[in-house]
Amino acid sequence: MKVCIVGGGKVGYYLSKTLREHGHQPIIIENDEESAAKTANNLDIPVIVGDGTTLEALSSAHCEDCDALVSVTGRDESNLIACQLAKKVFSVKKTVSRVNNPKNANILKQLGVDIAISSTDSIARLLEREVETAAFRQLLSLSADVSLTEVNLADTFRYSGKTLSDLRIPPDVVIVSVYRDDELIIPRGTTRILAGDRVLCLARDTAFHDLMREWKL
Secondary structure, rough: EEEEEOOOOOHHHHHHHHHHHOOEEEEEEEEEHHHHHHOOOOOHHHHHHEOOOOOOHHHHHHHHHOOOEEEOOHHHHHHHHHHHHHHHOOOOOEEEEEEEEEEHHHHHHEEEEOEEEEEEHHHHHHHHHHHOOOOEEEEOOOOEEEEEEEEEEOOOOOOOOOEEOOOOOOEEEEEEEEEEEEEEEEOOOOEOOOOOOOOEEEEEEEHHHHHHHOOOO
């Protein structure tokens, strides 16, 4: 996979290094000559000196041949422009933007960025799942904000015995299955949820957060 990375700072550097180690072909666009030269020498990959928000720099990186563009500069505006140009002018299939201000994540998506990743939000979600409680275990991340998560209902689960139709479940949460005493249950509205059950949920992160509050977990 050929990936164009806009921004050759620490994030861009280590992302390129990881991609190269996994057999991919990264190419970096970096506007600082010294940083560009250091990256090119250390990683032995193509580095274009230029502004990744311009058609000239993206063309020099042969963006039209890339499978994805990832913009990881320190400016959300620059990341948005780079992704929009890659998508609209060079027909890049997938665009990914680093989001420095978490409030901008939804805006970037609305303006055409395929995946907007906020390190702040990612760390917050990690803390919620791994530190705040051991009752949740993320099994699979399907996109930047959708995950398959296993919920272990404690013996003190206050809604034990109620059916799914009785419980309030946010619209963006799907109860995929229920495991009880090593038995797999395909849930219906009449399925009762009991303390000790392991419930598999497919949900957007914001909706999963709402589910935590609704079920008082």
